Amino acid sequence: MSFAKAYSGMKGAAARALILGVCGLGLAGCDTLSSLNPFEKDTSYKPEIVSNLPAEEIYNDGLARVQKGDFDGAVTKFSSLDKQYPYTDWARKGLIMEAYANYEGGFYDEAITASRRYLQSYPNTTDAAYAQYLMASSYYDQIPDITRDQEKSERAILALQELVQRYPTSEYVADAKKKIQVASDQLAAKELEVGRFYLQKRNYAGAINRFRHVVSRYQTTRHVEEALQRLTEAYMAMGIVNEAQTAAAVLGHNFPDSPWYKDAHALLTKGGVEPREDSQSWISKAFRGVPQVGQRTG
Template sequence: MKSLKITIALLLTAMLLACAGNDELDGLTADSGEQQMYDQAQRYLRNRNFSLAVRGLQLLESRYPFGRYAEQAQLELIYAHYGAYEHEAAVEAADRFIRLHPQHPSVDYAYYMKGLAAYAGNTDLFARFLPTDVSSRDTTHAREAFAEFSQLVSRFPGSPYAADAKARMVYLRNLLARHEITVANYYFRRGAYLAAANRGRYVVENFQRTPAVADGLAVMAQGYIMLGMNDLARDATDILALNFPDYPALDDDGNLSSDYSLEEGQQRSWLNRATFGLFDPPEIPQFDTREQYE
């Protein structure tokens, strides 16, 4: 509790300082020279005062839209918005730069920053300070970021940002696969076994070579067992045992252990059925082998 109070106090202090610093742009006005405006914006960026950097760069572009620093200001505005945690504004600035300057030598940087901003848009204020399971969060921004990084890699394979983009795509792909397993585990608790099995199958079919595939096969096997689809359950279990013989839910004979193979009637109480899975969820072990396979 004490640490939480300290964190909140620090956040409030930072916001007050930011508000105080936004009152003026160190004497810059619309009549200031282009070089002076650009140099001041650079000082803000170096000092990581991103809010003032945004205002300075916007002022520079509005005052000198065809000046020698106009294109550079548009490019640096993307980073300034990103640094100020204005992720939607960063994406919009990147889109604008790409639209206006599709042949610019640094347009790959705009694609890269657009991907970073798209993913960071899924992070709220307190998530930066408090630990959360990102696989349980909405994956809309993660999918958008993956698409942006994919564009960068396909259009500019020689870009200095391509290697980092590829690494982030691997992470995002693993995250998206793990999210499907998280949802499948939720469906198991609700007694929605077909929906759970379909999530597992989606992982196996669309996220091959990710650590979540093992859990995807186990989810399929468990879901089909609960639905009485024994042939499909056997196929999923055999593939799981062949590719992941050390999977913790498998017994020595390569079958799902008894804890994972109870019949539906033994799993769901009358209260769980009456409330459509909202209360008294069935005690099915959750499939989560991140520590083993990631």
């Protein structure tokens, strides 16, 4: 019986065993199998050897693409430096520029990833502060309006605060502080929006919890005045007059010309009481020694 006929009647392990048996008789018996290599007899095939371009040339090409606004192409160039020249200063420079090109191109998630990689690999270099700034700015530039989830606002604040704490002498600190204020204002606005909704639904406990967040966490924002007035309103509705008086008194002490104080004062007067601060109230303690919007420095 021929090999072909024997093999045609076998499947699986039996067929593989027959092949191995034939090959075991000598290398010549496997010539037919070796023809599976398409390049064996093709003398024209030559493996292509790609030589690396100089690192400086790749880097400069990336810079040129950035200047032209081709950020996607720039990212490709800068990222190739780590592949072709790993563990070199060119790889380090390429990584920070990869983060920058991604940021400028609006590829924020990629910019965050590249920035985080840089901070993990090169935490003590002169560009570490810039990497932190790029990461924070990538979160900041994605902050949505107050009707949507504010996770990006929270992440932006955390990253910006880390920049201020870890690199206090950095040139990016001043801008980081401004961004922290804006992001905090956004979070306060979100808390107020939800609190007003609860207040309208007469869910006073839920409303107070939201306004309390504004007073406790975001009292240097422009929304703290309304939060104190809303606390006055919610506490009066619940019959907790002492806290309502304290909220109005703190509002009047810190923002005497605020229209929100006039509303709070009128509300208390209608209820037959006046603003009066209880020093043991959480509201009074929250404001003790903390500069307000008009008093901030630096």
